[in-house]
Amino acid sequence: xxxxxAEVERAxxxxxxxxxxxxxxxxxxxxTNGPAYPAYLPHYDTQEKFHDTELFEHADPGLRANxxxxxxxxxNTQLRHLSPYLGTEIRGVQISELTKGxxxxxxxxxxxxxxxxxxxxxxxxxxxxxxxxxxxHFGPIQRHPTSGNIKxxxxxxxxxxxxxxxxxxxxxxxxxxxxxxxxxDVAYEKQPPGTTFFFILDQPSVxxxxxxxxxxxxxxxxxxxxxxxxEGLKIVHSAVEQAEGSxxxxxPVRREPIETEHPVVRVHPATGExxxxxxxxxxxxxxxxxxxxxxxxxGFLYDHIAKGSDFQIRASYEPGTLVVWDNRVTAHSAIPDxxxxxxxxxxxxxxxxxxxxPATSA
Numbered sequence: 001x002x003x004x005x006a007e008v009e010r011a012x013x014x015x016x017x018x019x020x021x022x023x024x025x026x027x028x029x030x031x032t033n034g035p036a037y038p039a040y041l042p043h044y045d046t047q048e049k050f051h052d053t054e055l056f057e058h059a060d061p062g063l064r065a066n067x068x069x070x071x072x073x074x075x076n077t078q079l080r081h082l083s084p085y086l087g088t089e090i091r092g093v094q095i096s097e098l099t100k101g102x103x104x105x106x107x108x109x110x111x112x113x114x115x116x117x118x119x120x121x122x123x124x125x126x127x128x129x130x131x132x133x134x135x136x137h138f139g140p141i142q143r144h145p146t147s148g149n150i151k152x153x154x155x156x157x158x159x160x161x162x163x164x165x166x167x168x169x170x171x172x173x174x175x176x177x178x179x180x181x182x183x184x185d186v187a188y189e190k191q192p193p194g195t196t197f198f199f200i201l202d203q204p205s206v207x208x209x210x211x212x213x214x215x216x217x218x219x220x221x222x223x224x225x226x227x228x229x230x231e232g233l234k235i236v237h238s239a240v241e242q243a244e245g246s247x248x249x250x251x252p253v254r255r256e257p258i259e260t261e262h263p264v265v266r267v268h269p270a271t272g273e274x275x276x277x278x279x280x281x282x283x284x285x286x287x288x289x290x291x292x293x294x295x296x297x298x299g300f301l302y303d304h305i306a307k308g309s310d311f312q313i314r315a316s317y318e319p320g321t322l323v324v325w326d327n328r329v330t331a332h333s334a335i336p337d338x339x340x341x342x343x344x345x346x347x348x349x350x351x352x353x354x355x356x357x358p359a360t361s362a
Contacts, residue, residue, distance in 0.1 A: 042148020194353030
């Protein structure tokens with residue numbers, strides 16, 4: 001049985017606001033300014049527990065793809081590249097209508113262009129089962145250990161903000177000058193995500209975009225000698241702080257946090273491109289380095305990524321937008337620049353991919 005509002009109030013402040021909203025919707029199912037997709041409101045259950053993740057075999061779908069990608073690039077599609085290095089807006093393709101071969105092509109094009117912004121999609125109306133079915137083509141879907149999910153569908157990571165549920169202000173912007181937080185999703189997983197889906201349900205009239213950066217181009221900008229020094233190094237990615245933050249808010253910790261070593265430079269299995277695989281949100285230290293050495297190297301790399309505006313894009317949203325990106329070769333940051341009186345409601349499906357492949361010097 002779902003917890004009562006009174007029980008939730010003693011638990012998780014984000015859940016308090018959501019449970020109140022759900023109660024209001026039950027009393028008034030058709031409010032003037034209610035969420036367009038109430039079934040996708042975040043669900044927080046502190047009793048929900050997941051098993052530890054186990055390693056699995058992964059073959060990247062892009063390796064099977066037709067290099068010409070006829071399902072995505074044909075006379076019916078309109079492509080608009082946002083940058084030479086990443087980001088393409090696509091119209092004239094329905095993800096829901098792609099065959100398995102078309103989904104393989106989607107994996108390859110996402111790897112090549114890093115971020116794809118699909119417009120006029122019906123994806124949000126397919127229902128959870130079909131959405132999960134499509135995303136699972138790219139790998140087992142990660143179940144987030146601390147975030148809001150959808151009741152009965154733990155595969156969904158829900159991003160939600162409104163006047164009563166403004167965690168950006170409460171936990172971030174009140175303590176920081178800006179919110180920019182570059183990261184690759186759940187990089188601490190033993191097998192972190194690859195092809196990732198993010199679709200918008202409600203959005204503010206202005207703002208709420210997402211920044212993306214190419215970690216491939218970030219790597220390419222480095223000198224050959226510096227690249228040689230990075231290849232072979234490992235960085236520790238940690239879920240500990242994320243779990244501790246949820247516990248402090250009396251929120252869910254569905255499995256105990258892990259720390260995982262991944263290569264600082266990884267190779268994409270389908271394109272062969274090398275990419276930095278570092279981010280300040282989850283990265284903690286370089287294996288084998290002393291603290292000052294690790295801090296200096298990571299500080300330089302984080303600064304390099306953050307300042308690389310010439311290999312970054314800003315993805316905007318409109319009704320029917322579905323963004324597909326490759327978490328192996330990009331990092332991103334939310335931009336909570338909109339007034340919290342406006343609702344921003346989106347959902348992420350995060351298929352996991354291979355154990356990161358380390359780069360080796362030629």
